[in-house]
Amino acid sequence: MIDLQKLAEPGSPEAFLVARLDFDRLPRHIAIIMDGNGRWAERQQRSRAEGHRAGVKAVRETVEIAASLELEVLTLFAFSVENWKRPRFEIWTLMNLLKEYLRRERHELVANDIRLRILGRVEELDPTVQHEITSALEATEGCQGLTLNIALNYSGRCEIVDACRRIVADWARGERVEIDEETIGDYLYTARQPDPDLLVRTSGEMRLSNFLLWQVAYSEIVVTPTLWPDFRRRHCFEAILEYQGRERRFGSSSVEQAAAASSGVSRRGRSRPKESPEGVALKESL
Ligand code: FPP
Numbered sequence: 001m002i003d004l005q006k007l008a009e010p011g012s013p014e015a016f017l018v019a020r021l022d023f024d025r026l027p028r029h030i031a032i033i034m035d036g037n038g039r040w041a042e043r044q045q046r047s048r049a050e051g052h053r054a055g056v057k058a059v060r061e062t063v064e065i066a067a068s069l070e071l072e073v074l075t076l077f078a079f080s081v082e083n084w085k086r087p088r089f090e091i092w093t094l095m096n097l098l099k100e101y102l103r104r105e106r107h108e109l110v111a112n113d114i115r116l117r118i119l120g121r122v123e124e125l126d127p128t129v130q131h132e133i134t135s136a137l138e139a140t141e142g143c144q145g146l147t148l149n150i151a152l153n154y155s156g157r158c159e160i161v162d163a164c165r166r167i168v169a170d171w172a173r174g175e176r177v178e179i180d181e182e183t184i185g186d187y188l189y190t191a192r193q194p195d196p197d198l199l200v201r202t203s204g205e206m207r208l209s210n211f212l213l214w215q216v217a218y219s220e221i222v223v224t225p226t227l228w229p230d231f232r233r234r235h236c237f238e239a240i241l242e243y244q245g246r247e248r249r250f251g252s253s254s255v256e257q258a259a260a261a262s263s264g265v266s267r268r269g270r271s272r273p274k275e276s277p278e279g280v281a282l283k284e285s286l
Contacts (some may be wrong), residue, residue, distance in 0.1 A: 017237035027240065027243060031076075031077070031212055032201070033077045033211055034228040038049075040230065051229060052090075055229050056098075058231040078173055106227055109136070109148065115145070115147045119151040119190065151211070156208075168175060196217065198219065201223045201224075203225070203226070218248070222243075
């Protein structure tokens with residue numbers, strides 16, 4: 001049961017947003033392109049490193065809110081394959097922030113039943129980063145709540161290339177592999193996870209930037225002008241409300257969509273338990 005008190009203080013502006021959420025139609029998977037750390041720093045006349053450090057605070061709050069909303073998956077785009085083109089000091093800063101985050105938050109993740117997954121070419125990262133990743137993966141292995149994907153040294157095109165290579169390797173070993181959409185999905189880094197229902201990009205940029213290219217085929221995209229370090233629970237609720245206001249057709253017309261809705265058939269694999277009377281009462285009290 002979602003604990004509404006963890007979502008917002010009664011009477012706060014966030015509580016008004018929570019009261020408008022439809023808890024039966026929450027996204028299962030939210031993916032976020034965290035953009036704008038550099039511009040945030042520039043506006044505050046601070047260094048880019050400080051912008052990234054402020055971005056970690058937003059990461060913490062977003063993970064907390066995703067877990068409180070009982071989402072299945074949250075995917076954060078932390079470092080792309082293309083980001084190696086940045087100045088060495090900036091790369092060093094980002095890698096250190098990641099190591100620090102994994103080391104510091106490991107116990108918090110376990111305490112909140114959050115399972116960590118890393119999407120990307122981990123084997124190309126510095127051994128010290130790989131060490132923190134391995135420890136955090138091992139520590140959270142048995143967790144069964146939210147899955148937190150951190151995309152690190154990630155590129156959507158590389159992910160598809162890696163999937164093709166693994167399919168060919170299995171084929172060469174004599175495994176019979178059908179080439180269809182399901183198989184390709186099973187060979188991606190996100191195997192067995194639902195595709196993102198909602199893709200959020202901060203800082204107003206309207207680009208996919210090589211993120212989850214296969215998986216976002218039918219995702220709803222919400223772009224917010226907020227710069228990532230300023231992203232807080234309020235922005236998360238606003239993005240979900242915008243998502244809930246959209247009609248998702250998956251290629252069908254609104255007529256078929258209405259028929260499917262009235263017969264209870266939906267693309268969502270898991271139906272969320274109805275809010276309990278206590279939950280409804282609490283929501284009203286917010
Ligand atoms: C984009 O902003 C952001 C990044 C390239 C890095 C994101 C990393 C973090 C938020 C911190 C570490 C992450 C975790 C998961 C602990 P930008 O630098 O491109 O901003 P700009 O477009 O304004 O220059």
